Amino acid sequence: MIDALSDYDFYDKGLVEYPIPANNHMEPFLENNVPNLWTYYCCVQYRDVANRFFVFPSVRNRVLGLQLYKFQIAGFLHWGYNFWYSQYSKKAIDPFRVTDAGQGFPSGDAFLVYPGEQGPVESLRLEVFYEAIQDLRALELLESQIGRDAVLLLLEECLEKPITFSDYPNDADWLLGKREQINRKIAESSSGVPYICLGFTIPFIDLSTEKEKQVLTDREPGQYLGQPDSVLLNDGTIYTVYPKGQGIGQLILKKSSDGGLTWSERLSTTASWATSQETPTVYKIEKPDGKIRLELICGLVTDGNVGFQTAYSEDNGATWSELKPYFQDQGKAGIVALASLTRLKNPDDSWAYRWMGIFHDFSYNNWKTYLTFDANGNEQWSTPVRLLAEHDVIEKYAGLCEIEVIRSPDGKQLALLAWAQFKKTNAMITFSNDEGNTWTETKEMQGALMGERHKAEYDPVSGRLLITFREIIRRSATNLDDWVAGDWVAWVGTYDDLVHFREGQYRVRLMEDYTPSVRSGDTGYAGNVVLADGTYVLTSYGYFDPQDTRAPYIMTVRVKLSELDQRMNN
Secondary structure, eight states, X not given: OEEEESOHHHHHTTSOSEEEEBTTSOHHHXXXXXXXXXXXXXXXXXXXXXXXOTXXXXXXXXXHHHHHHHTTOOEEEOOOSBOOBXXXXXXXXXXXXXXXXXXXXXXXXXXXXXXXXXXXXXXXXXXXXXXXXXXXXXXXXXXXXXXHXXXXXXXXXXXXXXXXSSOOOOOHHHHHHHHHHHHHHHHHHHHOOOOOOSSOOSOEEEOTTOGGGEXXXXXXXXXXXXXXXXXXXXXXXXXXXXXXXXXXXXXXXXXXXXXXXXXXXXXXXXXXXXXXXXXXXXXXXXXXXXXXXXXXXXXXXXXXXXXXXXXXXXXXXXXXXXXXXXXXXXXXXXXXXXXXXXXXXXXXXXXXXXXXXXXXXXXXOEEEEEEEXXXXXXXXXXXXXXXXXXXXXXXXXXXXXXXXXEEOTTSSOEEEEEEETTSSSOOEEEEESSTTSSOOOOEEOOGXXXXXXXXXXXXXXXXXXXXXXXXXXXXXXXXXXXXXXXXXXXXXXXXXXXXXXXXXXXXXXXXXXXXXXXXXXXXXXXXXXXXXXXXXXXXXXXXXXXXXXXXXXXXXXXXXXXXXHXXXXX
16 A cells, blocks of 8 residues: 555554655654655645745755655655646636635645646746756766765765755755756766866864864964964974964064974064065075075065065074065066975986976966076076966966975976965866976866865875865855855875875864954965974964954964874774
8 A cells, every 4th residue: 555644653553555755754754764765745845845836946846856866765746737626626727827726725736737739838847846856867877877875975065964855955056056066977977087076075084172283383462473384494493484464564483493392482583574565485495505595485566566575594594684575677466475486307307406486466377487596606586487378268267376386206297286266166286297387287176175375295104195275165166156264174195186186085174263254264374394204293373262363373283194094094
């Protein structure tokens, strides 16, 4: 016997062999794993659940397909198709004029088609219901390609709560975007072209509450301290530098001699460091004469004073030069200069005494300039030229900027990671096989790497990468304004994962951010250095104190990948 009902007891006592519960009474049947379960709705299923009443938005009609798939519902009992009568069939009605069975049922309940000269005329509600069934079939097709577990992860990625019959995203943009995502995944699985996730499905590790891994680096009540960068010396000393202000202001320098466990007081710097206009970066380089130089760089962005300026130390950070400007007459604002400074190779694969530095301007042109040294050991910078001129369209569409460059483990390739300022795409990647002279087609990375200000270092123990960045959460593929900045996070994976557009191994929340703004997430610019034993010393800024959100401050997190691996194994 098959029958529509709402009370589980009828099935439990064996009175109905094949129950068809209403979609607002599904829970006990699902909890008890009733096989070959069907469902239905009619005139009284109006609160929360899917239905097709005139007054409901189409998303409440179409979401049924996703629900039928998730809960593996075997069938749907349909009422009604063409009931063009008043309640109890007392008289015929004109459904073009009377849509509620003479006030017997909610409008849209009694029929899905209208009478026509050539046969039934389909309603918009039937068209939407058809799309719901097509969604179901698309999910089943995708399941045949990648497996049910992967489809369920895809279906609910980025949702705060799982889909149920009464709780689901009541958002047409989300649903349409989800179907597009499903279509793309089907196409990828059929063609072998990687599918790019909006969010991520790899495991997530939260370190934000583990105080033993955290070290307070600097804090000044009410004073904005932001955007640090760090450099590791050969003797294990770490310097970190950051502005006293939001990307602009006096540069502060601190030192750690014990691998980031403790930090010095603020060190003395030269007078010109108070004139910094941009986020500082700092690098260690070996000059042709064998001297180790620490090179500090910060941009110039004000009218009539653009380009970038540098200072250096050749005594392991004990003393520093004054800031010296470059290219002030070129008209190129030096935003986050230099976001990366990469040592290049000669054609014979030997190391050159030549470094490629990258910055961008307000129009999202990315520029490269080459650092070399003259016979007297003085630094020289080549006139900046466009880095991605051949990819100008996507560079401007996405707003590519603040680029990190990673050399492949075999040393033969460069990977360029760029944040996408306009949030129309995920963060993007391109590759160079000729030391940065030309670049492959720029493509989106997986959502696991969606963020800003990527900083990467190889683990000397396992050879994997840890990339730290500010998390960006894109919640819709179609509503481009539906995003927020999240926390200070890291990605762990391999260079090969980047090459093949895989999601990687896992994501890590390093610190939770409590920025008091609509977009949140003023955090994540970080120094990323790794000690010989595999200890990462990661230093960033953020609003890490939920009890005091007046200003961000500087924190260090120390972690080994072996510790994270153990967490995963357990």
